[in-house]
Amino acid sequence: MIASRLPLRLSTLLLLGVGACVAPPRAPAPVDLPRPTPTLALPAPAPVDWQDWPRTPGTWTYQRDARGSRALFGTAGQDARAVLRCDRAERRLFLSRSGGETTPFTIRTTATTRSIAAQPTGGTPPYVATAFAPNDPLLDAMAFSRGRFVIEQAGTPALVLPPYAEVGRVIEDCRG
Template identity: 35%
Template sequence: MRLVVAGGALALFAEAALSQPRIDHQNIAPRPGSWSYAATASGSEASFRDGAGQTLLIMRCTRQTRRIAISARTIAASSMTVWSSTTSRSLPATYNPSTGFLTAELPSSDALLDGVAFSRGHFTVTGGGSAPLVVANWPEPARAIEDCRN
């Protein structure tokens, strides 16, 4: 812990919070790759693949439960942070070691998904201490979200 005097006021900060660099998501270039969309037996999904064809991010709609699962290829973690140009939030997540994907689920009506669908240019998904996965905001994720809302 560190005691800091700022503007005549005392503040107590945890050392870990001071050592964490803040990421300026707005100015990170999106990763090269492309989105695809597919209908599935239970709903639909939008998948982002890098230039080598490896799937890095999936947004899956399960129509029966009206839930969106966001799955990112990342390191093991218990939470996932989703950032858009209007909002961001940390979500509880589960890691599947056999696939290498970290997954968080949201009701399709969650405002965070609106932030993703309408984000300016790109959005970011981060799991654990991994590097942010910054992807271009194409229509495919919005389409999967809308599938669960209709």
């Protein structure tokens, strides 16, 4: 029995020996994968409701002079971005914003929205303005708007302004 198994054992050893002579399988060649492109963080879409728009940076300041009073909106060290002026001699209020665009203003408040023609003031730096009678209801709507009112004008960024006390004070100066 041992002799009959010997050829089987030799065959097995021979097969194992031949198998050991075979080269190991090659690793696959590295594949150049495209580098991942960095994903750009897209800005959040602008809120659709103007009452959710971020406020324009700055604050209101109040001033009196020989002509009347004015509230200026802006940041320290820069020209005002918006001005509400009471001209007591004319008994008129003038709302102006920086820039030279002569397209109409659209003023949005929580109570009303109205478009008003704007004209250049002729000053340096350039401003455009619109005039109001002291009893115009849009003035009260601006002063009492909840949280903000907006001055929009085609070709310029919207001014999203807080209705601070300076606005109402200038209006009352012109009415008094």
